[in-house]
Amino acid sequence: MAEQLSGDLRLQGLTKSFEHFTAVHPLDLTIPQGSFFALLGPSGCGKTTTLRMIAGLEDPSGGRILIGDKDITTTKAYQRNVNTVFQSYALFPHMTVLENVEFGLKRRGEKDSRKKAQEALELVQLAEVGRKKPVQLSGGMQQRVALARAIVNRPDVLLLDEPLGALDLKLRRQMQIELKRIQSEVGITFVHVTHDQEEAMTMADTIAVMNAGHLEQLGDPATLYEQPRSTFVANFLGQSNLLRATVTDVPGSDGTVVVRSHDTDLEVSRHHVPDGIREIFLGVRPEKLRLGTSGGPNQLKGAVTDVSFTGVATQYLVRMPWGRELMVVQQNDGSARAVVGENVTISWAAEHGFALDAHQDADAGAETEDDRG
Amino acid sequence: MASVSTGAAHPLSTGASAPPERRRSNWVPYALLLPGLLWLTVFFVVPMVTLFSQSLQEGSVDEGYTFTGNIGIYAEALQGYFPQLLRSIGYAASATVLALLLGYPLAYFMALRAGRWKNILLVLVIAPFFTSFLIRTLAWQTILSDSSIVTETARAIGLTDLLQAVGLTGNDNLMASKFAVICGLTYNFLPFMILPLYSSLERLDPRLVEAAGDLYASPAQGFRYVTWPLSLPGVVAGTLLTFIPAAGDFINSKLLGNTQTVMIGQVIDAQFLRVLNYPLAAALSFVLLVLILLLVSAYVRKAGTEELV
Amino acid sequence: MSWIRRHLLAFAALAVLFYMLIPNVVVAIFSFNNPKGRYNYQWTEFSTEAWQNPCGTPGICESLGLSLRIGIVASLVATVLGTMVAFALGRHRFRGRAGTNLLIFMPMATPEVVMGSSLLTLFVMMGLPSGGGAILIAHIMFCLSFVVVAVKARVASLDPRLEEAAADLGANPVQTFMRVTLPLAAPGIAAGALLAFSLSFDDYIITNFNASPSSITFPMYVWGASTRGTPVQINVIGTIMFLIALLVVVTGQVLSNRRQKAA
Numbered sequence: 001m002a003e004q005l006s007g008d009l010r011l012q013g014l015t016k017s018f019e020h021f022t023a024v025h026p027l028d029l030t031i032p033q034g035s036f037f038a039l040l041g042p043s044g045c046g047k048t049t050t051l052r053m054i055a056g057l058e059d060p061s062g063g064r065i066l067i068g069d070k071d072i073t074t075t076k077a078y079q080r081n082v083n084t085v086f087q088s089y090a091l092f093p094h095m096t097v098l099e100n101v102e103f104g105l106k107r108r109g110e111k112d113s114r115k116k117a118q119e120a121l122e123l124v125q126l127a128e129v130g131r132k133k134p135v136q137l138s139g140g141m142q143q144r145v146a147l148a149r150a151i152v153n154r155p156d157v158l159l160l161d162e163p164l165g166a167l168d169l170k171l172r173r174q175m176q177i178e179l180k181r182i183q184s185e186v187g188i189t190f191v192h193v194t195h196d197q198e199e200a201m202t203m204a205d206t207i208a209v210m211n212a213g214h215l216e217q218l219g220d221p222a223t224l225y226e227q228p229r230s231t232f233v234a235n236f237l238g239q240s241n242l243l244r245a246t247v248t249d250v251p252g253s254d255g256t257v258v259v260r261s262h263d264t265d266l267e268v269s270r271h272h273v274p275d276g277i278r279e280i281f282l283g284v285r286p287e288k289l290r291l292g293t294s295g296g297p298n299q300l301k302g303a304v305t306d307v308s309f310t311g312v313a314t315q316y317l318v319r320m321p322w323g324r325e326l327m328v329v330q331q332n333d334g335s336a337r338a339v340v341g342e343n344v345t346i347s348w349a350a351e352h353g354f355a356l357d358a359h360q361d362a363d364a365g366a367e368t369e370d371d372r373g
Numbered sequence: 374m375a376s377v378s379t380g381a382a383h384p385l386s387t388g389a390s391a392p393p394e395r396r397r398s399n400w401v402p403y404a405l406l407l408p409g410l411l412w413l414t415v416f417f418v419v420p421m422v423t424l425f426s427q428s429l430q431e432g433s434v435d436e437g438y439t440f441t442g443n444i445g446i447y448a449e450a451l452q453g454y455f456p457q458l459l460r461s462i463g464y465a466a467s468a469t470v471l472a473l474l475l476g477y478p479l480a481y482f483m484a485l486r487a488g489r490w491k492n493i494l495l496v497l498v499i500a501p502f503f504t505s506f507l508i509r510t511l512a513w514q515t516i517l518s519d520s521s522i523v524t525e526t527a528r529a530i531g532l533t534d535l536l537q538a539v540g541l542t543g544n545d546n547l548m549a550s551k552f553a554v555i556c557g558l559t560y561n562f563l564p565f566m567i568l569p570l571y572s573s574l575e576r577l578d579p580r581l582v583e584a585a586g587d588l589y590a591s592p593a594q595g596f597r598y599v600t601w602p603l604s605l606p607g608v609v610a611g612t613l614l615t616f617i618p619a620a621g622d623f624i625n626s627k628l629l630g631n632t633q634t635v636m637i638g639q640v641i642d643a644q645f646l647r648v649l650n651y652p653l654a655a656a657l658s659f660v661l662l663v664l665i666l667l668l669v670s671a672y673v674r675k676a677g678t679e680e681l682v
Numbered sequence: 683m684s685w686i687r688r689h690l691l692a693f694a695a696l697a698v699l700f701y702m703l704i705p706n707v708v709v710a711i712f713s714f715n716n717p718k719g720r721y722n723y724q725w726t727e728f729s730t731e732a733w734q735n736p737c738g739t740p741g742i743c744e745s746l747g748l749s750l751r752i753g754i755v756a757s758l759v760a761t762v763l764g765t766m767v768a769f770a771l772g773r774h775r776f777r778g779r780a781g782t783n784l785l786i787f788m789p790m791a792t793p794e795v796v797m798g799s800s801l802l803t804l805f806v807m808m809g810l811p812s813g814g815g816a817i818l819i820a821h822i823m824f825c826l827s828f829v830v831v832a833v834k835a836r837v838a839s840l841d842p843r844l845e846e847a848a849a850d851l852g853a854n855p856v857q858t859f860m861r862v863t864l865p866l867a868a869p870g871i872a873a874g875a876l877l878a879f880s881l882s883f884d885d886y887i888i889t890n891f892n893a894s895p896s897s898i899t900f901p902m903y904v905w906g907a908s909t910r911g912t913p914v915q916i917n918v919i920g921t922i923m924f925l926i927a928l929l930v931v932v933t934g935q936v937l938s939n940r941r942q943k944a945a
Binding site: 055056057076077078079082083084086088090092093094103104107108149150153 | 578580581583584585586587588589590591592594595598599602603
């Protein structure tokens with residue numbers, strides 16, 4: 001029925017449209033075999049639809065899905081060597097935990113299904129609950145059973161549909177580490193769908209950021225974070241301060257270029273500026289900004305309007321002369337804290353900035369709906 | 374089937390747990406229960422006891438009855454009317470199985486495939502239930518009458534010969550036969566089978582069936598391993614609600630059957646209201662009741678559902 | 683191939699639905715018949731005579747009236763008693779829960795023949811005469827359990843925190859009950875009442891045991907007619923009942939849909 005395949009997961013021009021709207025615009029993606037891959041985006045961006053198409057639970061409107069060289073676009077879900085960990089876990093309530101985990105193995109007629117199922121439970125550290133029914137387990141345990149149930153089949157690709165959404169913070173962090181460990185131990189390609197950018201960055205080797213059915217940017221977490229190529233990515237991953245600026249022809253010191261923003265000359269690394277663009281948003285992450293002049297040659301003056309102490313760091317909002325507030329995050333390394341109303345100078349280094357085409361929505365990706373229950 | 378969304382229910386709970394602790398004075402529940410339970414005790418339990426005692430009495434309507442503890446009446450009842458008892462159980466079982474075979478596809482379709490037609494279908498299933506079942510059963514006399522379109526067609530396609538061959542009819546008519554009686558019984562109790570099935574299937578989480586497919590189960594296997602087991606509470610409820618009244622029914626056999634299809638309900642009715650042999654009638658009633666209870670408890674134990682009410 | 687398979691289920695489902703509705707259709711059609719003999723089996727000729735004269739046959743409308751009266755009173759009493767029991771079962775702790783459940787379940791598991799005959803026996807022994815009163819008592823008895831089941835399902839799904847919120851906002855127990863609990867439970871109670879009414883209205887077997895010549899209910903009239911001769915008026919009334927039932931059920935659906943939309 002389902003052959004053992006290997007190879008990269010490739011999506012070619014994958015599309016899904018409904019009567020009145022397109023959920024996924026033609027998507028081209030290659031997910032390397034054995035990697036931990038994240039599909040990140042706000043709710044409604046098409047990531048879950050894409051996942052379901054890979055699983056075979058949704059028929060694509062166009063395009064192809066391949067694993068290695070085998071085209072599985074028209075293969076039915078129960079014949080694909082792809083398994084899913086569902087958001088709601090979807091554990092069969094009338095079967096015991098062990099029977100749940102065994103289910104896929106038995107349908108394929110594999111020998112030693114019980115033994116393999118028990119081993120999978122050990123992998124997720126639930127060796128003793130085999131005889132219980134799902135309803136008797138806590139949310140975290142159910143989630144691990146769902147994982148065991150999928151992993152035991154050693155699929156070519158394991159899909160995870162926001163599996164940690166229902167867990168509380170501590171448990172979620174724990175599970176993130178667990179999932180990463182299990183993935184590297186078992187070596188299966190994981191495709192993880194989430195709207196939580198911290199989660200994606202913690203766990204994934206590569207992230208595909210999706211927005212309204214389009215792929216915004218693809219890359220490893222560090223690149224996406226430090227060099228976003230759109231305001232959406234800049235705002236969706238972490239926080240960004242965006243300043244309108246115009247590129248001048250004046251070269252700055254040591255591989256930078258001068259841009260003019262609000263009557264101030266600022267410098268940004270040349271290779272961070274997209275070619276041929278004059279009007280830009282100059283972006284800086286809050287943690288790259290310093291209070292005082294020690295941060296770097298880029299300097300702006302403003303007044304502190306808010307101070308939030310979060311334990312690890314202090315978050316400041318500083319109002320600029322033109323009205324906009326910039327966010328500054330400083331680690332609590334013992335240096336003095338500013339107070340509300342104080343006039344401060346903010347500084348940062350040229351290489352800590354990035355530039356984006358100004359012809360986009362500055363607030364894209366900034367509002368993330370909390371769609372958890 | 375509207376329900377208030379509470380957000381309080383556990384996604385996997387069956388709702389069968391005990392209610393939350395109420396810190397009120399203890400007399401409230403008892404006060405609530407008293408009138409209803411009293412009514413049932415006086416007008417259900419007591420009559421049952423009376424009936425039982427009646428079965429052990431001897432005498433006649435004119436002379437009066439005296440309690441003699443005549444257990445022999447039960448032997449008499451069993452010996453004399455064993456065929457009718459067996460027949461009633463048999464007809465009821467046939468009707469129940471047929472109702473399940475016919476009702477499950479309809480309930481499944483309504484619950485899982487009908488989409489926006491669901492409510493219309495529900496109305497069409499429920500509405501006949503509220504109209505006089507006697508009139509509707511009489512309509513079967515018209516539908517299956519010897520010269521009706523249905524009967525003519527059945528003769529033309531050889532159905533009547535087939536039915537006669539297996540003993541469901543005695544001649545080339547459809548009316549006044551075992552076939553007609555079972556047809557009527559099935560028809561009468563289909564809503565009782567469909568509604569619990571529908572209710573059970575409606576509560577089925579479609580993501581579970583998806584998960585089964587994701588785990589290599591073909592659609593048929595998905596049904597066998599997920600849908601069917603999870604619909605079992607509805608199946609049990611439906612079969613009970615069909616079998617129990619069907620076993621004691623006599624309307625269908627009276628209107629649609631013949632002298633060979635007499636069911637035990639008819640016998641009891643006749644004994645009570647025409648022959649006036651009260652002890653025998655009472656004994657027959659209890660035999661029927663015990664028989665049903667035995668079958669039901671065996672069935673329930675096998676099917677394994679705890680909550681029936 | 684899968685197109686056929688998917689539609690196979692639809693065909694099967696609709697065929698079964700057809701089987702369930704055919705008698706109603708036949709009843710309606712034959713209400714326009716003008717039969718030759720006493721019985722209404724064969725189509726003779728089209729006639730609206732019965733519709734123009736629905737009470738034309740002696741006794742039919744009287745029996746209808748009696749059934750309606752008994753039905754309304756029985757369903758009212760059964761609903762009140764049954765709702766109380768359902769609330770006790772659904773929201774309170776008390777001793778004897780198992781016994782109560784058993785007592786409620788038993789009438790639903792007992793054949794009507796047995797219930798009817800046992801009541802007759804009791805009444806005879808008590809010296810109570812058969813007739814409308816006896817029928818009413820019997821109907822309340824067997825409708826009770828069904829009301830309990832209908833309401834209990836609804837009550838069990840009510841969120842007790844809603845009542846706690848009401849109390850927190852200053853409502854005393856009576857106000858809470860009238861303004862929060864009762865309205866929320868209303869659909870279940872309405873369903874129970876409707877069920878009780880239809881069970882009572884449609885009952886033949888138990889009624890027959892406890893009736894007297896002066897208390898002929900509609901089902902009893904129909905039964906008698908099946909032996910004496912079926913007037914077309916029976917079909918007329920049957921069709922009217924079906925239409926009313928359709929109307930009631932559709933209204934119920936529309937109301938519940940509206941409530942769900944508003945929620």
